[in-house]
Amino acid sequence: MxxxxxxxxxxxxxxxxxxxxxxxxxxxxxxxxxxxxxxxxxxxxxxxxxNIIARSLKQKSTMTIGVIVANILHVFSTQVIRAIEDFCNEKDFHVIICNADDDPEKEKRYIEMLQSKQVDGIIAFPTGGNVELYKALIEVQFPVVFMDRIIPWIEIDTVILDNEKASFLAVEEFLRKGYREIGMLSPPLRENVTSRMERINGFKKALDNKQITFNQNYLMVGEINNIQVVMKEMLEQDNPPDALLALNDRVLHEVLAFTKKHRMRLPEDLAVIGIDEVSYANIYSPALTTIQQPAFDMGKKAAELLLNRITNKENCMDPKIYRFEPKLNSRESC
Structure with missing residues (x-):
């Protein structure tokens, strides 16, 4: 026909x-x-x-953006993606989702693939391993927005949590409940993963602000599949912490698995707070105290910034870092 x-x-x-x-x-x-x-x-x-192809050629736009996430398993990542997709759908833009697994080579391949598909812009949780590639995109005024991570050598719109404040809120909640031996569990520290570095720094600053000596033995890191082993080592010390801050949702999951396996009571045996709200926080027993990122607001902001650069290339303001406020959800695990 x-x-x-x-x-x-x-x-x-x-x-x-x-x-x-x-x-x-x-x-x-x-x-x-x-x-x-x-x-x-x-x-x-x-x-x-x-005819979408014909229209894109005429308008010099495919009405499509790419989103490259570091690890789609994080609750924060999926919520941000949902907010981006919702906003773009309202504006008749399509979204291609790519999961880089924090691998610079995989991220590079996705950037090149998205370019070959002539997307109008990219929102990325950058690995930090493709600085020159992102710089080249900026040179030709290709719209890019960073989410969750700051790359110091690149001036670009970045949407990120006030991570130090997130740790401050957790430490203050522990102290308010009477806990002073406070530990923290984290995935491996990498300079390019801004959120981890800032949360660690915030943890140390919060303790110092309250005149509590930072105990290096109370800060332990490990790969996610090894967190329970690391936690066991921490709690077998002569003077183990009585409160524990999980740096993100996946660490929190491993902490809860450990406490269940070893029949530990929260908060009687160990008080726990996790950074990142999780869907089961209210229905877990006891209900979990968390520090929540406004993920949907952050995702919407990233999409707004990107589409503004796509549609108003000549009138965009200089790149900025947009910090969002964390929120304490005080429940029963602390």
């Missing part, structure tokens, strides 16, 4: 092609109600669907 064209719709509706084009691009503020109804009826009756 012959493909239905915009000319067919215009003829069927008794209007010009430009009027149909304005309707399809939602530029119809001054279009009469009856004209819009005739075009809508013609589109439905003829079964017309826009």
């Amino acid at each position: 012959r493909r239905i064209t915009i000319s067919d719709v215009a003829e069927h509706a008794g209007v010009s092609k430009s009027t149909v084009s304005q309707y399809l691009n939602k530029r119809y503020d001054y279009m009469g109600k009856k004209t819009k109804e005739r075009i809508e009826h013609a589109v439905k009756e003829l079964g017309y669907s826009p």
Whole structure:
């Protein structure tokens, strides 16, 4: 069958092609109600669907963006993606999701793939291993926004939590509940993973601010699949901590698995706070105290920044770092 064209719709509706084009691009503020109804009826009756490829070539836009996440298993990542997708859907943009697994080579391949698909911009949780590649994108004014991580050598719009404050909130909550021997568990520390480094620094500063001596033995790191082993070592010390801060949601999951396995009571045997709200926080027994990131607001902000750079390249402001406030959800595990 012959493909239905915009000319067919215009003829069927008794209007010009430009009027149909304005309707399809939602530029119809001054279009009469009856004209819009005739075009809508013609589109439905003829079964017309826009030629996306032809439109993208004409507009020099594919109406598509890429999102490269470091690890899609994190609750924060999935919530951010949902917020980005929701915002882009409202603006008629499509989203391609890529999971880099914190691997610079994988991230590089995704950047190149997204470029080959001619996406209009990229939101990335950068690994830190592709600085020159991102710099090259910025040189040609390709729209990019960073999420969750700051790369010091790149001036770019970045959306990130006030990570030090997140740790401050947790330490203050522990102290308010009477705990002073406070430990922290973290995945491996990497300079390019800003959130981890800042949360560790915030933890140390919060203790110092309260005149509590930082105990190096109370800060332990390990790969996620080894967190329970590390936790066991921490709690077998001569003077183990009586409170524990889990740096993110995946660490918290391992902490809870350990306490369940060893029949430890929260908070009687060990008080626990996790950074990142988790879906089961309210239904876990006891309910879990968490420090929540405003993930949906952060995702929406990243999408707003990117689409603004896509549609207003000549009028964009200088790149900025946008910090979002964490929130304490005080429950029963502390």
